[in-house]
Amino acid sequence: MKVLITQKVSDNLAFRDSAEAFFHEIETLPDQSITIDFSGVKFISRSFAHEYLARKKQSSKTLKETHVPESVRKMFHVVLHPSKKFELPKPTVRRIDRIDAVFT
Amino acid sequence: MAGFPPLFQSYALSCKLQVEAVKSGKTTLPSSKIIFPSTILPLVNSGLLTRGPGVFGPTWIELPKDPAQRSNRLREYSDSTDLSQVCGGPDVFNYLLNEIVDNIYQHSEFTRAMVLAKRFNEEKFTELAFLDDGLTIPKVLQKHGRHLNQARALQAAASGTSTKGPERGYGLSTSIRLVREGFKGDFLLVSGGAALSANREKTEEYVLDGSLALEGTLVALRIPFMKKVERFYEYIS
Numbered sequence: 001m002k003v004l005i006t007q008k009v010s011d012n013l014a015f016r017d018s019a020e021a022f023f024h025e026i027e028t029l030p031d032q033s034i035t036i037d038f039s040g041v042k043f044i045s046r047s048f049a050h051e052y053l054a055r056k057k058q059s060s061k062t063l064k065e066t067h068v069p070e071s072v073r074k075m076f077h078v079v080l081h082p083s084k085k086f087e088l089p090k091p092t093v094r095r096i097d098r099i100d101a102v103f104t
Numbered sequence: 105m106a107g108f109p110p111l112f113q114s115y116a117l118s119c120k121l122q123v124e125a126v127k128s129g130k131t132t133l134p135s136s137k138i139i140f141p142s143t144i145l146p147l148v149n150s151g152l153l154t155r156g157p158g159v160f161g162p163t164w165i166e167l168p169k170d171p172a173q174r175s176n177r178l179r180e181y182s183d184s185t186d187l188s189q190v191c192g193g194p195d196v197f198n199y200l201l202n203e204i205v206d207n208i209y210q211h212s213e214f215t216r217a218m219v220l221a222k223r224f225n226e227e228k229f230t231e232l233a234f235l236d237d238g239l240t241i242p243k244v245l246q247k248h249g250r251h252l253n254q255a256r257a258l259q260a261a262a263s264g265t266s267t268k269g270p271e272r273g274y275g276l277s278t279s280i281r282l283v284r285e286g287f288k289g290d291f292l293l294v295s296g297g298a299a300l301s302a303n304r305e306k307t308e309e310y311v312l313d314g315s316l317a318l319e320g321t322l323v324a325l326r327i328p329f330m331k332k333v334e335r336f337y338e339y340i341s
Binding site: 010012014015016017018042043045046047050071074075077078081082083085086087088089090091092093094095096097098099100102103 | 108112113119202205206210259274277280281300306307311337340
């Protein structure tokens with residue numbers, strides 16, 4: 001069975017809970033083996049990609065992807081091979097007790 | 105003492121205008137100054153500014169509570185502002201827009217949330233601002249058993265600490281890295297009684313008293329015009 005993800009979600013795969021909802025629907029389908037067609041996807045966020053891959057790992061179905069745009073492949077790769085989280089340099093701390101101090 | 109970054113001053117201006125409005129009974133915007141999104145959205149949230157077509161150029165959008173509407177609303181806004189060509193291209197612009205908005209839906213439990221993006225051609229940068237009136241970052245962390253002082257809470261969130269587990273928290277931290285290193289721009293986070301400002305030169309935290317504190321969260325980005333961000337996927341990995 002083939003499922004077009006742009007039809008079920010959007011061509012803009014932005015939000016984490018959209019991926020969650022998508023998989024709720026996938027799990028209700030009668031077929032055990034499902035192909036997720038990524039034709040027409042214009043954008044995928046890191047959050048959506050992370051949720052998609054996490055849910056895919058837990059799914060009871062056998063899932064594969066087809067027509068995956070390069071931007072989606074790259075985002076999947078980023079999620080599957082995360083770097084150490086970026087840390088800002090240690091900040092200087094300043095207390096501001098009156099607004100006018102900000103403009104002097 | 106060194107001055108404050110312009111992006112933080114822009115937020116502080118909104119606080120100053122609110123104080124003056126309370127005293128005088130009316131909102132008066134400085135006529136000689138450019139008004140930035142990081143000034144506008146807190147004024148809108150406080151009720152001192154209402155939608156005025158054409159007054160500030162592109163108007164802000166209110167994020168819908170109904171999740172089913174938000175993708176289309178954001179995409180319409182993204183298309184209408186046509187900012188991606190100066191904000192690193194569509195993938196980069198949409199990354200910043202959607203990751204920060206996703207955080208609002210995931211964590212804030214907002215009643216009202218807004219986004220405003222505006223380009224400043226003479227200054228050659230774009231400013232994006234996101235504001236919600238929901239749980240502040242310190243309160244979200246406290247709710248999940250992490251009791252940090254307000255400034256530490258912001259730093260933790262900016263460095264990828266998430267209440268949802270160690271595999272989460274990349275959205276905000278990668279956005280900061282993308283702004284700071286990819287664009288060499290400025291990032292500001294204000295939540296409750298603290299603020300965090302980051303650019304390539306310095307990183308500062310501010311403990312905010314009284315009228316500078318925010319009941320909600322503001323994320324503001326000021327990014328120089330750039331057609332493409334080299335190493336985009338490296339910055340977000």
